[in-house]
Amino acid sequence: MQKKPAAPLPYQDRFGLSSDDLRQVLRIALSRGGDFADLYLEYRGYSSIHMEEDIIKDTAESIVMGMGIRVIKGEQTGYGFSNDLAFDKLSRAAQSASAIALSGASAKIRIPREKPVVRNFYSNDEPAHSAPLAKKIRLVQEAYGAAQKHDPSITKVKASLQDMVQYMKIVNSEGLSVQDARPLVRLTCLAIAEKGGQREAGYSGGGGRVGLEYFEHEYSARDIGRDAAGEALSLLEAVPAPAGEMPIILSPGHSGVLVHEAVGHLLEADFNRKKTSIFWNKRGRRVASELVTIYDDPTIPMFRGSYNIDDEGTLPKKTCLIRRGVMVGLLQDRLSARVMKQRPTGHGRRQDFSCWPIPRMSTIYIDAGSHHPEEILRSVKKGFYADRYQGGQVEDSGKFTFSVSSGFLVEDGRLTTPVKQATLIGTNIDILKKISMVGTDLKFGLQTGTCSKEGQDVPVSDGCPTIKIERMTVGGSR
Amino acid sequence: MNPGAAAELRDLAQSLVDFGRARGADEVEVSAGDSTEFNVDVRRGKIENLVEAGARQVGLKVIKDKKTAYASSSDLSRETLQRLIQRAVERARLATADEFAGLPSFSPKDFDIARLKLYDPEVPEIDPAVKVKLAMETERAALADKRITNSHGASFATYVTTGVLANSHGFVQSYDETFCSLSVSLQAGRTGGVVEDFWFSSGIRFKDLDPAEDVARRAVERTVRQLHPRKIKTQRVPVVFEPLMTSWLMGFVFSCVSGVSVYQKTTFLAGRLGQQVGNELLTIIDDGLLPGRPGTRPFDSEGVPCGRTIVFERGRLNNYLCNVYAGRKLGLPATGNGEGTGVSPNNFFLQPGTMTPDEIIASMDQGLILIKTIGHGLNPITGDISRGAFGLWVEKGEIAYPVSEITIAGNLGQILKDIEMVGNDPELQSPVNGPTIKVREMTVAGE
Numbered sequence: 001m002q003k004k005p006a007a008p009l010p011y012q013d014r015f016g017l018s019s020d021d022l023r024q025v026l027r028i029a030l031s032r033g034g035d036f037a038d039l040y041l042e043y044r045g046y047s048s049i050h051m052e053e054d055i056i057k058d059t060a061e062s063i064v065m066g067m068g069i070r071v072i073k074g075e076q077t078g079y080g081f082s083n084d085l086a087f088d089k090l091s092r093a094a095q096s097a098s099a100i101a102l103s104g105a106s107a108k109i110r111i112p113r114e115k116p117v118v119r120n121f122y123s124n125d126e127p128a129h130s131a132p133l134a135k136k137i138r139l140v141q142e143a144y145g146a147a148q149k150h151d152p153s154i155t156k157v158k159a160s161l162q163d164m165v166q167y168m169k170i171v172n173s174e175g176l177s178v179q180d181a182r183p184l185v186r187l188t189c190l191a192i193a194e195k196g197g198q199r200e201a202g203y204s205g206g207g208g209r210v211g212l213e214y215f216e217h218e219y220s221a222r223d224i225g226r227d228a229a230g231e232a233l234s235l236l237e238a239v240p241a242p243a244g245e246m247p248i249i250l251s252p253g254h255s256g257v258l259v260h261e262a263v264g265h266l267l268e269a270d271f272n273r274k275k276t277s278i279f280w281n282k283r284g285r286r287v288a289s290e291l292v293t294i295y296d297d298p299t300i301p302m303f304r305g306s307y308n309i310d311d312e313g314t315l316p317k318k319t320c321l322i323r324r325g326v327m328v329g330l331l332q333d334r335l336s337a338r339v340m341k342q343r344p345t346g347h348g349r350r351q352d353f354s355c356w357p358i359p360r361m362s363t364i365y366i367d368a369g370s371h372h373p374e375e376i377l378r379s380v381k382k383g384f385y386a387d388r389y390q391g392g393q394v395e396d397s398g399k400f401t402f403s404v405s406s407g408f409l410v411e412d413g414r415l416t417t418p419v420k421q422a423t424l425i426g427t428n429i430d431i432l433k434k435i436s437m438v439g440t441d442l443k444f445g446l447q448t449g450t451c452s453k454e455g456q457d458v459p460v461s462d463g464c465p466t467i468k469i470e471r472m473t474v475g476g477s478r
Numbered sequence: 479m480n481p482g483a484a485a486e487l488r489d490l491a492q493s494l495v496d497f498g499r500a501r502g503a504d505e506v507e508v509s510a511g512d513s514t515e516f517n518v519d520v521r522r523g524k525i526e527n528l529v530e531a532g533a534r535q536v537g538l539k540v541i542k543d544k545k546t547a548y549a550s551s552s553d554l555s556r557e558t559l560q561r562l563i564q565r566a567v568e569r570a571r572l573a574t575a576d577e578f579a580g581l582p583s584f585s586p587k588d589f590d591i592a593r594l595k596l597y598d599p600e601v602p603e604i605d606p607a608v609k610v611k612l613a614m615e616t617e618r619a620a621l622a623d624k625r626i627t628n629s630h631g632a633s634f635a636t637y638v639t640t641g642v643l644a645n646s647h648g649f650v651q652s653y654d655e656t657f658c659s660l661s662v663s664l665q666a667g668r669t670g671g672v673v674e675d676f677w678f679s680s681g682i683r684f685k686d687l688d689p690a691e692d693v694a695r696r697a698v699e700r701t702v703r704q705l706h707p708r709k710i711k712t713q714r715v716p717v718v719f720e721p722l723m724t725s726w727l728m729g730f731v732f733s734c735v736s737g738v739s740v741y742q743k744t745t746f747l748a749g750r751l752g753q754q755v756g757n758e759l760l761t762i763i764d765d766g767l768l769p770g771r772p773g774t775r776p777f778d779s780e781g782v783p784c785g786r787t788i789v790f791e792r793g794r795l796n797n798y799l800c801n802v803y804a805g806r807k808l809g810l811p812a813t814g815n816g817e818g819t820g821v822s823p824n825n826f827f828l829q830p831g832t833m834t835p836d837e838i839i840a841s842m843d844q845g846l847i848l849i850k851t852i853g854h855g856l857n858p859i860t861g862d863i864s865r866g867a868f869g870l871w872v873e874k875g876e877i878a879y880p881v882s883e884i885t886i887a888g889n890l891g892q893i894l895k896d897i898e899m900v901g902n903d904p905e906l907q908s909p910v911n912g913p914t915i916k917v918r919e920m921t922v923a924g925e
Contacts, residue, residue, distance in 0.1 A: 043553075050819075052742065055574035058819070060548035061565060063558065066533065079529040083552040096530035099606075133572050156743050192743065192859065199746070199859045241864075243887065243923035244712045274521065276628055276665060278672065354533065391854035393866070396630075396665065397672035399882060401853035401866025423855050423864040423885040423923075475864055475885020475923035 028094035033101035038172035066353040073101040110175030126211040128163035128185040146225030156192040170313040193232035202231025205448035241422030241476025247383035253443030256462030261392035268359040269336035278398035288432030290325035298362035305362035305461040316346030351456035365463035369438025373466040378413035398428040423475040439466030483512040491644035503540040513639040521631035545573040578806040585649040595770040601656035619694035630663035673704035707882035710924040716845035721905035724912035737800030741807040756793035756894035766824030773825035773909025784814035828912030831900030835914040840875040861890035888920040
């Protein structure tokens, strides 16, 4: 799957700035002192197609262009940005960023040397962004049609395709100069089923750092539509969730959102550097059942959360966060790594040029264990099986919640009644320690996820095998 | 703000409208914005982040033969923008003709923008040193309380924006806005028992912000009251929503009365117009013309004048909130809530009642005061609500202890009928707001 990276793009033409210009901007940024400065140049083309009520309702195209300038001094960050790449505008943005350092020595500016991207995690045989619009419209229509024709009780469908190509270049005062061109595509479908005055929605989608070939080989537009309709139909049969404490089984794949919300965020280095995360003093200590090993891996080919370089130019690494129950690592960006005297792991990400990088997840997952999924199910006499989710949230204190859109009751080791709309709530270390079985069946969730932190959205993916939690609070209405 | 920005952007928008028409578009709408932001985050007495920047953005909509295409760009070179328009006209051909598509057919020329008090000339002039000092003072005052064990930091931010809208029916209008906010976010308690919360003061006018000590005091109170929570058994009890929680609930109400959701049938309130949906205590209004308030604007993103729409009147569902497209689909008026292809609230609020929050709490023999929720778990199609929650447990009309690791579950349709008390204390800092309310009964899940 891994191919050679595409030939470097003519950035100088795209941004109209020479390497001398960029060095001059760095010089202004560090003119009042500071340990480090970097420039982030971005040019992104984005397009989308929306279908609903049986028609292609609209199409859209957008361009994001600009430069962000960052100065770091100690733990302090100064930031300026501009969408106008005229040199005088960039100088002013660099001066704004320089204001963080009011005195003191400036870092030396090394002459940037172009660093090649060594591994390519994108598959882009048929780049979505430059594909003919008519072909993309056809994919949207296929997903829409498959959902609509799936069953007469499907009363409403929405389908959309979004694609993007993001050209970015990073130049820093330590002499790094690196660039990347990241593809991203997503085809999603929402279906609503109605019966006897009851309405339920189902959702599916796919994509990643891929081209349109994905929808032929990996997950077809028709299957996406059918799966969305299928979920809506099954929810029509679902009853409200039970409430109270009980054993929980997490479905493989989709339940990765639990790992992301309940554990991943609090292993981002910034919250630990600031000692606000419950994990800040737990390194080397037991924080989970010994069945639990958690990785974050930005290098899984084609995944939505993957990248060849992070948004600070660091090569990403598969990073072990929890090994057999012991906390062993954090997701690091440059700033936190430097302050904590650790190595960057390549998890410094940003939404766009107007944001500075912060530690983020890419694809986080619980590694496969040794229990057969059937065996896990059979071990529960009465409990709740959480299958699909709407999302979740965590506090730094470790208290988290996530919303289950569909699941099942477990009775005598079997899935019985379908259940809808429940909330799971707990405190992360407490729940991690209550994990009593981990399946052999590691799967990854839908390639459509977006994570929000401090107002910045980035694409992510997640995964997990079938998991049993001894006890957890389910919030339902009965 | 760059003083020439409005004139410059008006000229640009007008020229793009003309260009689009010349390239064969039947209708063209261009929005342009110029924004300047300043943000300082301080943490533990030091500046952590300092941002100062300006950016411009252009949005385009073209309609050709009742087919629509959109585009936007932060690259404002004339060449790029003209290419985007050209491509949008070509792309529109591939969409499907839609009789409801198109710009509003009328284009008012007169707006009394000054009356709305959206701009405070003091905001762009605030000395950065003053902004840093305010954030520092707020955090220092909060950390002075021994119960506070850590800080996520305090922030002061200002935004100065100019928005322009022009369309091919001769509409060209612009207005300037300011916004400033001071906030602090805290932790209390030690490992295993950490609790956290925040408070803020925000508004259009710098002078209207609360003093640093007040913001700090509220943040401290809100945080430490959660210390040493207990778990409770799963049960059905009355639930009192604090004003911020009512605001959250009103946000969900808004998404359920959105005309877009109604024509798409993605709300349980579709088809209920004119019906008694809630009880007599429930009057909910959307008003875009309240001077100096955060949700105020003269016209929406399509140039439809904002006004006052009574959404629920004493429990009766009187109006949906529509953009031009949803209005045409439903045969209802556009209400000045347009925002891109969707709708957004102006000042959307539950009309306050007469009871004080203390009277409402005193009315509960046993129940929950909802102070914070986390997670997703709102389903506009069914009205179902299921969220992680934090609260204060009430026994015999008095707050007994904090509770955590609970969820609340209910259905909005039922809640609208079950609101049995409405307070006199709305939280007006948010455009979507309401006072303390009491809901007769909800499921609170715990152990």
